[in-house]
Amino acid sequence: MATKHKPLIADDVFLRIAAHLAEGTDITSALEAVADEIAEVIPFTHTDICLHDRPGWVASYEVGIRTRWSREHTRLNFSPVRDLLLNDCEYMLTADATRDPRYTFAGATSAPIFNHKLRSRVNVPLKVMGRHIGTLNISHSTPGLYDIETVGLAQHVADILAPSFHAMHTAQRAKQAARAGEAAQAREEGLRRGALELTQALEQERQRIGMDLHDQTLADLTRLLREVTGEEALNRDALAAWIGETIGDLRRIIDTAVPTLLELFGFTHAVHVQLERAVGGAPVEIAVEDSTDGAPDRLDPTVRISLFRIAQEAINNAAAHSGAGHITVRIDRDAPGLLTVTIRDDGCGIPADPERQSGIAHIRTRARLIAADLAISGTEGTTVRVSLEEKQ
Numbered sequence: 129m130a131t132k133h134k135p136l137i138a139d140d141v142f143l144r145i146a147a148h149l150a151e152g153t154d155i156t157s158a159l160e161a162v163a164d165e166i167a168e169v170i171p172f173t174h175t176d177i178c179l180h181d182r183p184g185w186v187a188s189y190e191v192g193i194r195t196r197w198s199r200e201h202t203r204l205n206f207s208p209v210r211d212l213l214l215n216d217c218e219y220m221l222t223a224d225a226t227r228d229p230r231y232t233f234a235g236a237t238s239a240p241i242f243n244h245k246l247r248s249r250v251n252v253p254l255k256v257m258g259r260h261i262g263t264l265n266i267s268h269s270t271p272g273l274y275d276i277e278t279v280g281l282a283q284h285v286a287d288i289l290a291p292s293f294h295a296m297h298t299a300q301r302a303k304q305a306a307r308a309g310e311a312a313q314a315r316e317e318g319l320r321r322g323a324l325e326l327t328q329a330l331e332q333e334r335q336r337i338g339m340d341l342h343d344q345t346l347a348d349l350t351r352l353l354r355e356v357t358g359e360e361a362l363n364r365d366a367l368a369a370w371i372g373e374t375i376g377d378l379r380r381i382i383d384t385a386v387p388t389l390l391e392l393f394g395f396t397h398a399v400h401v402q403l404e405r406a407v408g409g410a411p412v413e414i415a416v417e418d419s420t421d422g423a424p425d426r427l428d429p430t431v432r433i434s435l436f437r438i439a440q441e442a443i444n445n446a447a448a449h450s451g452a453g454h455i456t457v458r459i460d461r462d463a464p465g466l467l468t469v470t471i472r473d474d475g476c477g478i479p480a481d482p483e484r485q486s487g488i489a490h491i492r493t494r495a496r497l498i499a500a501d502l503a504i505s506g507t508e509g510t511t512v513r514v515s516l517e518e519k520q
Contacts, residue, residue, distance in 0.1 A: 179262035195240035406447035450475025478506025
């Protein structure tokens with residue numbers, strides 16, 4: 129059935145559309161403001177504006193019915209109006225879009241057409257200074273409602289809408305870019321603070337190692353020197369035992385500073401040894417499971433040691449503070465190319481206001497510095513999950 133309109137009525141409607149657009153501040157509210165006027169000249173069940181967004185993608189704004197088109201961006205190649213968006217035709221007109229392969233081709237995001245029975249459709253380009261910026265799409269559930277006269281009316285409406293919607297869309301994208309820039313600056317500042325915190329933590333660690341060497345190893349060696357240079361005869365067995373203990377203490381200090389097990393035997397073995405050392409003689413069941421065939425050992429060395437330090441801190445926290453009966457470490461892939469290390473215990477969890485927060489802070493800082501995603505849950509026991517791309 130062809131639509132018939134009186135020219136004078138149409139002209140009055142076009143003037144009102146222009147007036148409403150002058151008051152609009154964003155695309156959605158502007159489209160809602162002119163919806164009634166559009167319906168006066170072209171009855172519709174659904175109307176949407178589709179605009180070119182980032183390369184290869186389009187954004188939609190709609191009135192009449194809310195569909196997935198405005199809830200998420202659509203790939204240009206899968207849009208039901210791709211022929212018009214790609215400038216392969218001057219307009220699109222159909223009596224029944226549910227049966228028209230131009231709208232329902234394989235892979236097309238045409239579910240709203242079927243879900244809401246959008247049969248009659250007319251689609252015309254939105255142009256600004258000769259440049260194709262998108263499409264105006266008008267649909268009705270009644271088949272065969274639109275004709276070539278409708279195309280002309282729709283194009284007139286599109287010509288009025290295009291400059292305003294283009295300006296609003298440009299302003300919107302500028303705001304989004306500004307927000308993205310602010311977010312990037314915030315991330316950079318977070319990394320800067322994190323690096324400073326980690327530097328301070330490393331300095332404290334160096335001081336601790338220095339004190340351990342001074343108070344323990346140096347003191348032991350000084351006593352040994354007195355024994356060796358003293359006048360009394362040496363007890364060789366006691367001296368050998370003493371030297372053995374001193375060597376053991378020194379080895380533990382070295383292993384704390386430089387994880388030699390990580391270099392010699394790999395990530396999984398080093399984590400398992402760290403678990404054994406952390407629980408000591410406590411009745412705690414421990415397990416390390418690696419389903420990645422040693423993927424952490426193929427990471428960049430700096431990233432790998434940071435990942436080990438995160439696991440080390442989480443394991444130490446679990447062993448020292450949770451009261452857990454089980455501590456497990458899983459190394460797997462949540463998705464292709466995404467390596468995940470999960471440290472989980474069945475202990476008391478993380479209190480709402482923990483007295484000791486430096487360990488968690490160091491974990492967060494190390495994760496940020498290697499661009500890893502970190503999730504910490506402390507409701508049923510404690511779970512520390514760190515994920516990063518294997519390309520690092």
